[in-house]
Amino acid sequence: MKNYDLVIIGGGAAGMSAALGAYEKGIKDILIIERDVEYGGILEQCIHNGFGLHTFNEELSGPAYAQRCYELIKDTTVEFLYETVVTEIKDDMTLSLSSEKGYDHIKAKAIVMATGCKERSAGAIALQGKRCQGVYTAGCAQKYLNMNGYMVGKKVFILGSGDIGLIMARRMSLEGAKVIGVAELMPYSNGLARNIKQCLEDFNIPLYLSHTVTAVHGTPRLKSITLAEVDGNRQPIESTKQEIECDCLLLSIGLIPENNLLEDLKVELDPRTKGAVVNDQLMTSHEGIFACGNALHVHDLVDFVSMEAKKAGANAADYILNKTVHKHEIKSIPANGIGYMVPQYTSKDQDVEFAFRVRNIYKKANIRVSGGELDKKIYKLSLVPSEMVKVTLTKEELLKAGDTLTWEVVE
Amino acid sequence: MEDVIIVGAGVTGCLIAHNLSKKECKVTVIDKNPDVANGASGSNSAIVHSGHDPKSGTNKCKFNLLGNRMYPDLCKELKIAYKEIGAFVVATSPEEEKTLDGLIQNCIDRDVPYEVLTGEEARSEEPNLSDDVTKALSLPSTGIVTPWEVCIAAMEEAVDNGTTLKLNEEVKAIEKKDDRFIVTTDKGVYESKYLVDAAGVYADKIAGMVGIEKYHITARRGEYYILDHKNQFVEKIIYPVPSDKGKGVLAVPTIHGNVLLGPNAEFVEDKEDNETTAALPGLRKDLGKTLKNIPFQHIIHTYAGLRPTGDTHDFVIEEDDKVKNFIHVSCIESPGLASSPAIAKYVCEELIKENYPLKKEYKRRKPHIIMNELSDDEKAEMIKKDKDYGKIICRCERISLGEIKDVIHRSCGAVSINGVKKRCRPGMGTCQGGFCEPQILEILASELGVDRSTICKNGPGSEIFVNPAKEDL
Secondary structure, three states: OEEEEEEEEOOOHHHHHHHHHHHHOOOOOEEEEOOOOOOOHHHHHOOOEEEOOOOOOOOEEHHHHHHHHHHOOOOOOOEEEOOOEEEEEOOOOEEEEEEOOEEEEEEEEEEEEOOOEEEOOOHHHOOEEOOOEOEEEHHHHHHHHHHHOEEOOOEEEEEOOOHHHHHHHHHHHHOOOEEEEEEEOOOOOOOOHHHHHHHHHHHOOOEEEOEEEEEEEOOOEOOEEEEEEEOOOOOEOHHHOEEEEOOEEEEOOOEEEOOHHHHHOOOOEOOOOOOEOOOOOOEOOOOOEEEOHHHOOOOOOHHHHHHHHHHHHHHHHHHHHHOOOOOOOEEEEEOOOEEEEEOOEEOOOOOEEEEEEEOOOEEEEEEEEEEOOEEEEEEEEEEOOOOOEEEEEOHHHHHHOOOEEEEEEEO | OEEEEEEOOOHHHHHHHHHHOOEOOOEEEEOOOOOOOOOHHHOOOOEEOOOOOOOOOOHHHHHHHHHHHHHHHHHHHHOOOOEOOOEEEEEOOHHHHHHHHHHHHHHHHHOOOOEEEEHHHHHHHOOOEOOOOOEEEEEOOOEEOOHHHHHHHHHHHHHHOOOEEEOOOOEEEEEEEOOEEEEEEOOOEEEEEEEEEOOHHHHHHHHHOOOOOOOOEEEEEEEEEEEOOOOOOOOOEEEEOOEOOEOOOEEEEOOOOOEEEEOOOEEEOOOOOOOEOOOOOHHHHHHHHHEOOOOHHHEEEEEEEEEEEEOOOOOEEEEOOOOOOEEEEEOOOOOHHHHHHHHHHHHHHHHOOOOOOEOOOOOOOOOOOOHHHOOHHHHHHHHHHOHHHHOEEEOOOOEEHHHHHHHHHOOOOOOOHHHHHHHHOOOOOOOOOOOOHHHHHHHHHHHHOOOHHHOEOOOOOOEOOOEEOOOOO
């Protein structure tokens, strides 16, 4: 059985950045395992631009961003293993690999999970109606269009204002489809402001806030949908129901971190993020296994994925070289207005950057973090659920905290 | 000329064909759907009930009891999974306990294995039973199957042994002329000596084509939730006590570790009205009476099936009293799946009276290779033999290319995205095919040697692509 210092599962932005982080800290024996035929992950089908403003100070397409990440490690000793799927991680850090070459095992001193995320499906929201052809997750339609060159519809409606949905509204319009509208259940958009502008407004595509698709009609192919406004409890208002003709419904209703392997290993997952529970090293409840990127929590910018993954890689290096394991000294509790907190646990050994999302739109509000002797307020001009918030607490501040930190939005 | 034409490729139709394929007998099965098991047989509770529940003296009771006993051997013969996981019928009030006592008496009278448990005893085995459960009837001979797998396997073996299967073909007229039936479809004309009406919700319409107006069938819709396979919060099937509306809302573990929650019951006018509706969330309240800690957050899919409910209130399994050799296999709602092997046997032995000799040679189907179920060494060995079994296509359920190719190349094989999904499960996981569907489409096109634009989700009219990009510009 082959041994590696560090095995990284996933060769997208997170995986490559984690490799860079570990390599720069002195780990040379690194293997990246990628299921696809080459590096890049989901970036490969994201042919629009807008990637890399923070990391490379440039606006790149998805494949170009992946190329940049690759170039940073291509002349190093980092190895890639393509067209290979990890089917199991055993408790002793053995990984089972399946590929056309065979069924194999390798052993790692540390593992970084950079497996990305998957899309919530029509089934997950119990979409009413028949199981007709023409209902797709936005990312799946994106793959069909950008990788295979095929359109899954000509008259398109989109449910959910997540970024992939917005990007696909523009993309399908450019390819000649009529995009009728985008419905968002919440009273605010779930996508980035720039995408609302560039993908909807510039193409005169209406955004229906506080609206949802209550049913799909047609067989065997989608013929129409029912659109309805929702009340304050997000329940459809009967009198507002209208039928809209379309042959394609795209869903952009959320992403779920991919954690099959960690689930099988009984690693603790956070029901809020659906990713692993981690400490300030981004180490999971299994010693030596780290998580980062969209596998840990869903990010809105790939730049932030890279930054977080680089840290995870560096921490994995520190663990390999020094057996560093930070204690769970403080538990972070997301309270009023906060959706989740990553990391969930921290030590008091170093400054820690926390990442989280708010659950509503706030103008001129404070993030309050309190516990023990610490009571800190961070003023924010604007807070929106679609944009991840980052707050750093210094080691000194953490030393003042008790064994919990409560995070909340105070207006 | 055929000896037997079977209208309907649901579970009874498929098992009758399978039974007849062992004899020197020419059989054609006709179904308007693009695949077998596309009606009630594909959308039900997937249970082989013990036979504790149907009214004494009915066909439902007789065939359920026999069918339950036949299932283990049938599944062994077809090389498909059968699990005898057992069931609890749970009572939550003195009245319900009284109903339970009636079922206990049924078990005694019918020789159905059973055990009576207190609420605490039941909860110690199934911790997620509601605290309100006061008494439970345990039915250890209750089993589960994957219903469409029964149909697919039976039809595959039948076709391998000479049965003709006509899919996407709708019967338009049937005429009885002398001693033969002349069956006209939208694609051709066939003749046979016997006609078996196993057309599910349309059985009354088919019978009507030869002037039989014996029964009227109304579709009774049942909706379900499916939970992701990592959330098997019950190990047995949990039934509430039955009411006049049926068996009630159940929790049913599946062969692959998912849990089905449902069904509700509503009569619908349209025999194709298998929509899921706003009534679905109502299941949650019913389930809350018998269960707790239900992981609704892990719902990955919903579906609705249509039960062929006859105004006869019982299965109709008989030769027509006026039209000779017209065999009714009709009004088969629950417990139809459980009863189907016994119904098929009865039809082939008692109703089709011709004494066809047994075939000298009978080809058995090959078992599927399911990579997930192999040991590490077996996996390595398999991939060495065929590298396709190392290439994983469905990441949620970990299904390999080899497994997908296998189900495309078998008789009664997959020709659509749903066909592949039913036969080897890519798309049955959390992402519901979001990742693997584009790959399945490519595999189907290349293995079948057709253009990818012809590949459908289900049948004709459900092609995946509307047009290549930019072609319309």
